[in-house]
Amino acid sequence: MSEYELSTQKRKTKSVYVSTVISIALVLLVTGMLGLLLVHAKNLSKYVKENIVLNVIVNDGTSEGDVLSLQKDLEKDPYVLRTEYISKELAAKNLKEDLGEDFVQYLGHNPLLPSLDVYMKENYANTDSIKTFIEKISKNNKIKEVVYQESLIDMINKNVRIIGMIVLAFAVILLIIAVALINNTIRLAIYSQRFLIKSMQLIGATKNFIRKPFITYGIIHGLLGSLIAILLLILTLKFAQQQIPELVFLRNWFEFAVIFLGVILIGILISGLSTYFAVTKYLKAQSNDLYR
Numbered sequence: 324m325s326e327y328e329l330s331t332q333k334r335k336t337k338s339v340y341v342s343t344v345i346s347i348a349l350v351l352l353v354t355g356m357l358g359l360l361l362v363h364a365k366n367l368s369k370y371v372k373e374n375i376v377l378n379v380i381v382n383d384g385t386s387e388g389d390v391l392s393l394q395k396d397l398e399k400d401p402y403v404l405r406t407e408y409i410s411k412e413l414a415a416k417n418l419k420e421d422l423g424e425d426f427v428q429y430l431g432h433n434p435l436l437p438s439l440d441v442y443m444k445e446n447y448a449n450t451d452s453i454k455t456f457i458e459k460i461s462k463n464n465k466i467k468e469v470v471y472q473e474s475l476i477d478m479i480n481k482n483v484r485i486i487g488m489i490v491l492a493f494a495v496i497l498l499i500i501a502v503a504l505i506n507n508t509i510r511l512a513i514y515s516q517r518f519l520i521k522s523m524q525l526i527g528a529t530k531n532f533i534r535k536p537f538i539t540y541g542i543i544h545g546l547l548g549s550l551i552a553i554l555l556l557i558l559t560l561k562f563a564q565q566q567i568p569e570l571v572f573l574r575n576w577f578e579f580a581v582i583f584l585g586v587i588l589i590g591i592l593i594s595g596l597s598t599y600f601a602v603t604k605y606l607k608a609q610s611n612d613l614y615r
Contacts, residue, residue: 347548545594
């Protein structure tokens with residue numbers, strides 16, 4: 324083979340490798356973005372559920388010390404995430420800001436009662452658990468009543484379940500598509516090397532000897548593609564958080580790291596296995612089949 328033919332073959336091989344890495348990176352980018360979407364959806368669900376508030380109204384005449392003691396008891400409950408003490412004065416101030424006028428001055432006294440805003444843990448932010456919690460704390464003679472929006476809680480949990488199922492189904496479908504796309508990309512890359520594979524086999528090279536460099540390159544391509552995808556994902560995250568600052572509340576770098584690790588593993592695993600099966604196919608093929 325002449326130097327020109329060798330140079331042409333090298334350029335062709337490099338072009339195939341570059342296009343393979345880019346194709347893998349783009350597919351993994353979409354897969355990783357869906358993973359981040361799942362994480363953000365999960366964290367948004369948790370954030371919404373943990374911000375459902377129960378207003379525990381305290382009986383009139385209860386001293387502030389007793390209210391604070393009640394607050395400590397509630398915070399020890401396994402259902403409760405956190406509590407906030409709303410004094411009569413703070414309640415009047417908040418209502419004044421909402422109404423836009425000083426109702427205390429108009430009435431001549433503050434009719435509001437002190438209360439505790441109770442926020443439930445994610446797993447207990449549902450109607451059944453809340454009813455159980457209310458039945459338990461209502462036995463305390465310091466508590467007058469507990470106010471919450473049952474219809475809102477039911478709607479939140481229903482919508483969260485529906486959205487979760489849709490996103491999960493979409494994730495499974497996209498993962499299958501990603502595997503198929505990467506597999507086809509690898510098969511096309513190996514297809515361009517089919518004559519080289521058969522030539523090595525004809526001169527006596529063993530199957531494992533032939534497979535090894537191709538699988539090594541396949542793993543490297545998967546790794547490079549996944550690293551490029553991760554870099555693009557990080558840039559996408561930063562851009563999204565600049566455009567929507569509220570996303571910072573949903574940020575969880577540990578979960579993001581798990582997604583990035585998953586992207587790397589998917590890239591390496593699929594690329595390595597696809598290369599193995601593609602090379603094996605041409606090792607088993609007859610010479611005449613290479614022209615089909």
